[in-house]
Amino acid sequence: MPPLQSATPTTHADEGEGLHFCSTCAFSSACIDAGYDKPTLRDLHVMVEHVGPYHAGEHIFRTNDPFRALYAVRSGAVKTLTVDTDGSEQVLGFYLPGELVGLNAIYPKRFPCDAVALESSQFCRFSFSAISALATRMPMLQQQLFRMLSRELGMASRLAGDHSADERVAAFLTDLAQRFAAQGFPARYVHLAMTRNEIAEYLRLASETISRILGRFRNQGLIRVDGRDVEIIDSEQLNVLAHHILAG
Amino acid sequence: MPPLQSATPTTHADEGEGLHFCSTCAFSSACIDAGYDKPTLRDLHVMVEHVGPYHAGEHIFRTNDPFRALYAVRSGAVKTLTVDTDGSEQVLGFYLPGELVGLNAIYPKRFPCDAVALESSQFCRFSFSAISALATRMPMLQQQLFRMLSRELGMASRLAGDHSADERVAAFLTDLAQRFAAQGFPARYVHLAMTRNEIAEYLRLASETISRILGRFRNQGLIRVDGRDVEIIDSEQLNVLAHHILAG
């Protein structure tokens, strides 16, 4: 088998002077071209605090930490997870560059989960009180926050549905491919920053099931697999499988 | 067995003149006593449109309807649900008086689910563009919207966890009891506005499983069941079972 092209996202912030934001910033699309005046944009810009790098396995925050800020991924990848009383872990989500971590902490005012870097990662840290104060002056920013919350809600509901293991894995790959594509990577190549076990904890399956299904998808010619690099061969068929779960 | 006391919530709006809101309104707690001046409160008040009654089985909105407004339940009960391609239904949530329906529609700009009245129900309808515009002038209102979105996100994540059928049913009863209690009803009595089948579609179980587990809980002395009226006998034990799922 020929080696697969790696598709690890290593996108970084545009750190030029002036008012350039991270090219992948969760807020940039909504705000930059919304026609805000310079001073307002500057307010948003100066509130950003760049933090990291956090290395693989390091915590960005922990369950019950007081919620003060949202984290936008600049580079790397993160998982959020809860540990229930019997010690089993549930992965709530994986976050790629440009995505926003911590939205589920607004209500309880404390983080209801841990966030752990899957690989060396950097973040933009937004004080929540500052950004929500600013949002009262920037309706587009408020809208963007509402949208991101609502979008994450939709994702969680879809994940909660009862779907077969095949559907779950297909939807997982398809979703990741789309998110890579949103970063400008070819949607054909997906790099898994997480272990099979973490995928399993996310999809509520056993890690053995992940292995078996990836193996079967490979045998069926839907994908090619080389460790954590996946090449999508038959996205058509994968989409059919995933169809039940992904946004309609 | 003695008849169980019914606990159907029939709470209604306080419709007095002046600036009285529905006593159970999703916004009242955050806004009324936040010290806003009369004119601002009036803005919130006049934007409310009372709609209904919708009778059992009637749709409040349907999948793909353009999203224009949020609905706060004034009386009755609602379910939201999706139907996937093979015709099977997934219940996303049940909503009681004081709760807000439609938050998951903000991002896609269309409702991603149907909303159906479980019993005769009335609503306060809030134009979303109006309420988000107002939220820029009322930070407490903005916060309240953020909180409700974040809270619903947390609920969805918890429901998505992989838990045994016993845990799910115990958590379901406990959660409902708490929400009844929040309306001023005794937490001991829970009225199920929905069928066993709808509970099953919500908890991703088969309706037979719901019947069996309610039966077993009854035999174990945890609850008493009379049709759709449930009396919680051993909330302690039920909480232990539910513990994994409910908010920590």
Place this chain on the structure above:
DNA sequence: GAATTACCATGACCCAGGTCAATATTGCGA
């Protein structure tokens, strides 16, 4: 109040996916 229909309960059986176990394989540190 009889008939129809929806809903509910419970038993018998089955299967998707979990668990346990035995190897591969990969990555990493010295």
Place this chain on the structure above:
DNA sequence: TCGCAATATTGACCTGGGTCATGGTAATTC
């Protein structure tokens, strides 16, 4: 380069909960 530890794969077997079937009960309708 070796060795250890973490991952991944694959097989054998088991079980929680699904499915199907049957009968009971409550609510509507005529």
